[in-house]
Amino acid sequence: MLTDITIGQYIPGDSIIHRLDPRMKIIITIILITALFFIGKFIGFAFFLVYVISIILVASLPIKKIIKGLKPVLFLVLLTLLLHVFLTKGGDVYWQWKFLSIEQEGVFTGFFMVSRIILLIMFTSLLTLTTSPLKLTDGIEYLLKPFKRFGVPASELAMMMTIALRFIPTLLEEAEKIMKAQKARGADFESGNIINRAKSLIPLLVPLFISAFRRADDLALAMEARCYRGGEGRTRLHELSFENMDFWALALTIIFAVFISFF
Amino acid sequence: MLIELKNVTHVYEQQNVMALDDVSLSIDKNEFIGLVGHTGSGKSTLVQLFNGLINPTDGKVFIDGTKINSEKINLKDIRRKIGLVFQYPEHQLFEETVYEDIAFGPKNLDLSKEKTDKRVKEAMELVDLDFEEFHNRSPFNLSGGQQRRVAIAGVLAMGPEVLILDEPSAGLDPKGRERLIELLYYLHQNYNMTIILISHRMEEIARLSNRVIVLDNGKIVMDDHPRKIFSQRQKLQELGLDIPEITLVLNKLRNKGFDVRTDLFKISEAKNEILAELRGKKNVN
Numbered sequence: 331m332l333t334d335i336t337i338g339q340y341i342p343g344d345s346i347i348h349r350l351d352p353r354m355k356i357i358i359t360i361i362l363i364t365a366l367f368f369i370g371k372f373i374g375f376a377f378f379l380v381y382v383i384s385i386i387l388v389a390s391l392p393i394k395k396i397i398k399g400l401k402p403v404l405f406l407v408l409l410t411l412l413l414h415v416f417l418t419k420g421g422d423v424y425w426q427w428k429f430l431s432i433e434q435e436g437v438f439t440g441f442f443m444v445s446r447i448i449l450l451i452m453f454t455s456l457l458t459l460t461t462s463p464l465k466l467t468d469g470i471e472y473l474l475k476p477f478k479r480f481g482v483p484a485s486e487l488a489m490m491m492t493i494a495l496r497f498i499p500t501l502l503e504e505a506e507k508i509m510k511a512q513k514a515r516g517a518d519f520e521s522g523n524i525i526n527r528a529k530s531l532i533p534l535l536v537p538l539f540i541s542a543f544r545r546a547d548d549l550a551l552a553m554e555a556r557c558y559r560g561g562e563g564r565t566r567l568h569e570l571s572f573e574n575m576d577f578w579a580l581a582l583t584i585i586f587a588v589f590i591s592f593f
Numbered sequence: 594m595l596i597e598l599k600n601v602t603h604v605y606e607q608q609n610v611m612a613l614d615d616v617s618l619s620i621d622k623n624e625f626i627g628l629v630g631h632t633g634s635g636k637s638t639l640v641q642l643f644n645g646l647i648n649p650t651d652g653k654v655f656i657d658g659t660k661i662n663s664e665k666i667n668l669k670d671i672r673r674k675i676g677l678v679f680q681y682p683e684h685q686l687f688e689e690t691v692y693e694d695i696a697f698g699p700k701n702l703d704l705s706k707e708k709t710d711k712r713v714k715e716a717m718e719l720v721d722l723d724f725e726e727f728h729n730r731s732p733f734n735l736s737g738g739q740q741r742r743v744a745i746a747g748v749l750a751m752g753p754e755v756l757i758l759d760e761p762s763a764g765l766d767p768k769g770r771e772r773l774i775e776l777l778y779y780l781h782q783n784y785n786m787t788i789i790l791i792s793h794r795m796e797e798i799a800r801l802s803n804r805v806i807v808l809d810n811g812k813i814v815m816d817d818h819p820r821k822i823f824s825q826r827q828k829l830q831e832l833g834l835d836i837p838e839i840t841l842v843l844n845k846l847r848n849k850g851f852d853v854r855t856d857l858f859k860i861s862e863a864k865n866e867i868l869a870e871l872r873g874k875k876n877v878n
Binding site for chain 1: 607673686733
């Protein structure tokens with residue numbers, strides 16, 4: 331159910347992928363996401379899918395879990411598909427009824443966009459699945475450093491991001507627990523029209539927000555108790571350092587990105 | 594038979610954990626059951642099966658003779674019959690007033706305004722919250738103990754025949770715990786409720802229950818009268834469980850050479866036993 335969402339979850343491991351420098355992983359992710367938007371043919375997506383699957387295999391991540399993680403975005407995917415299929419015009423007309431029609435161009439674009447979204451989500455979830463939140467923050471903070479002189483609070487942003495990522499699974503778990511508790515009191519989250527359903531979320535959302543605020547309060551206090559006062563003058567236990575492996579990964583990524591951008 | 598489980602197995606797929614392993618169990622009307630076991634032994638999973646919040650991976654659950662894991666069953670009906678108070682139930686409060694929150698359950702059951710009103714008043718009286726004083730207050734401005742009582746009242750207002758409580762006394766002060774114990778005793782005696790109590794506090798279990806079920810690793814390992822259960826200190830300790838403190842005292846006395854019974858767990862009983870033993874000794878001397 332709710333806890334199926336894989337975004338923001340970390341699966342510990344000791345593969346090459348896990349050991350790559352987080353900064354490099356972020357850069358690679360950005361490069362490949364950009365490349366993903368340059369792909370113009372399905373064959374490009376096929377290559378990309380092979381690439382994603384090989385990473386999953388190398389990092390020995392549970393494929394099932396990643397596929398399950400796509401479930402929550404199913405709605406978005408279907409919506410995209412339907413909108414394109416019905417609204418994009420051009421090419422042969424497959425089916426027509428009054429003002430509605432399905433045309434070749436629409437079907438093509440629909441599936442094209444859907445492939446893109448699915449790959450995008452699968453691929454970006456790989457970053458968080460193989461990088462511990464701590465390393466991820468370090469990476470983000472480091473990459474944002476150059477923008478500090480323009481007033482970007484790099485370390486604070488990084489800290490906020492880690493905390494957000496860290497609490498996604500916790501809040502989902504909490505949501506499921508509250509949902510069960512309300513169901514035990516006869517609440518119905520599944521049936522009724524859309525207004526009733528939205529209303530039925532109140533007994534879930536109010537306790538969830540309250541608990542989130544309580545957690546935030548506790549966390550702030552705990553951080554302060556351990557003398558957290560922002561990034562100024564903070565040193566680290568584990569300094570990040572690029573290894574040869576990281577540059578190989580970057581080189582391969584660039585070659586791959588250029589290669590798939592031609593399709 | 595009120596609740597019956599036949600060869601129930603439950604696996605949490607994501608974590609690939611077998612929470613319950615071929616459990617068969619039947620619970621009669623008006624029993625008071627203490628459900629114990631260390632953390633992760635499957636207690637919470639077990640009670641969620643009783644009202645259809647989760648479905649067994651394998652096996653069958655019957656309530657009043659009807660199998661509840663099929664499409665046709667009205668789960669609301671089951672959930673009215675079997676009230677479940679979760680751990681830290683005060684975290685589920687959401688309404689603007691205490692009244693509204695307690696009325697949430699009855700309203701979901703489509704009860705009339707008058708009936709809801711009556712249910713809420715009765716439930717508040719049971720948990721010792723004065724209706725006039727509290728019904729219009731926000732549940733979030735109450736103390737932790739009061740919030741917990743509002744949450745329990747929310748379940749009681751549904752008029753359950755079976756009341757299941759998952760560690761209801763966790764985090765309460767001694768006075769709050771004592772009140773809760775009294776409430777459970779009262780509900781069992783005067784409302785003929787069947788009660789299933791999950792707790793780590795063996796004193797509570799010993800004082801209230803007339804049957805104790807011990808879970809370990811998803812299996813029922815002991816199921817007996819509390820007196821029989823708590824006389825097996827060694828076995829309980831192997832399972833990571835305690836015995837009531839007073840029983841521990843008796844055990845220690847026995848190890849020191851006093852001839853006292855070790856299957857007692859009420860303080861008054863133990864007092865008499867110790868006094869009898871001491872007087873007996875004096876007489877011999």
